[in-house]
Amino acid sequence: MSSIDVIDLRDFYSQRLGIVARQLINRGIHARWPGAEGQRVLGIGYPTPYLGLFREDAERCIAFMPAAQGVLKWPTARPTLASLVDEFSMPLPDAAVDRVLLVHALEMSDDPAGLLREVWRVLAPSGRVIAVIPNRRGVWTRTDNTPFGHGRPYSRSQITQLLRQTWFTPTAWSEALFMPPFAHGWFLRSAMAWERVGAVLSLPVAGVHIVEATKQVYRAIPAHRERTRLIPALEPVLVPSSTATRISPPSPLAREGA
Template identity: 55%
Template sequence: MALDVVDLRSFYASPLGHVARRTVGRVMLRLWPDCRRQRLLGLGYATPYLPLLGGEAERVIAFMPAAQGVVNWPSPGLSASALVEPTLLPLPTASIDRVLLVHALEETESPEDLLEEISRVLSPGGRLIVVVPNRRGLWARMDTTPFGHGRPFSRSQIEALMRRAMFSPEHWAEALYVPPLRRRLFMRSAMAWEKVGAGLSLPFAGVYVIDATKQFYRRAPLRATRRSFAFRPVLLPQAHPSSRLPRQDEAKMPAG
């Protein structure tokens, strides 16, 4: 069952949601420190992170899956959010420079179709940040947060999936080493958990944060190849002597 947008909004309004936004957001800013003059699309439920990245972007829009629901964003001013079918985005081809994919890939029934559609709307050389639950992490094993819903991924699974969709993972990062418990002790020490986990490369981070580039290949034209033809004599069939027809003068001779 897909996550509801009301539950997602309630989570990010909670203290644990603030910890997740701050922790994952720091990783995103390290990967994309500058989005000036970029057309930025947030797909899934990316609105908690879009203000961190899109402050100086040329344009920022938020698309939310139909199965999830949509909320007005940003709250002041004109809305930049819309309800869409994730595999049929209402955008022209190569019209977006960067895509932020959060709470979407693990929820969709067809991850490959989703990534292929994102590749379509991305410009050549466009970049994509994907945030997915780590199947070995504690956050994927507890359904008290949005990261505990849907399908978690291993590193090899997400890498193979992205390469099949013509994306080249450039940078890998992990976040949310802190246990997903709503206790003040853990939430106050969240940054310490992140430093220790990242420094020791511990395997139980809550999410993977991948920065990938859209691959662009130019098809090489096919060269015409010369073929040599060997002409061989054709053997014509010959009639058997017994079946040879009489010549015209033989036919006129009387029988003796």
């Protein structure tokens, strides 16, 4: 699994192709979460290009970036709201946030199930998650000139299985980045037309899945069958007693008398 660091991510989103990709993905996120007034929003991975949707309205909006990736100051001209963290042990109490946005996170993680279980812990009982995940069948995963070509891409069935085994229920799906990942002017100018055609025809070649999920508060706990402990049979062993009376051999005179 190829890795990518925070400098590569920053550079991509400062280029024309990255700016267009951000606009198209933001469109999909905004369709599910048109606002976050009074909500506590947490972004994980490299979510800062997308957290601008919620920063002004949310009660609190912060970004956690994993240690292996690195962290950049965000926002650049305001007090810092981004922090470098251990993605499997986040510095938050249980049920601390209302919404979690995962971008460049699950596909980059060495343990995506462990990451989602930690997200489950910090998410409020009525909380919701949106994950932006590279599409296994998409064109964007076939090239490494964008961040979506790094890490492990997923199919829809793989995402569903991962969410369910980590106590989430998928509730809504959409896709983005139907346009090819080319930075040429014509492709960039026609990006919105690609999105509309791809969505109408349900083309399977979108660059990313955008999936919303809710937290399962009452999750099923598998029953573990009690294992019988087997005790091996022991063979009896005769051990000399330390208190036994010692019998001396008969003296020569006694033998002669006999």
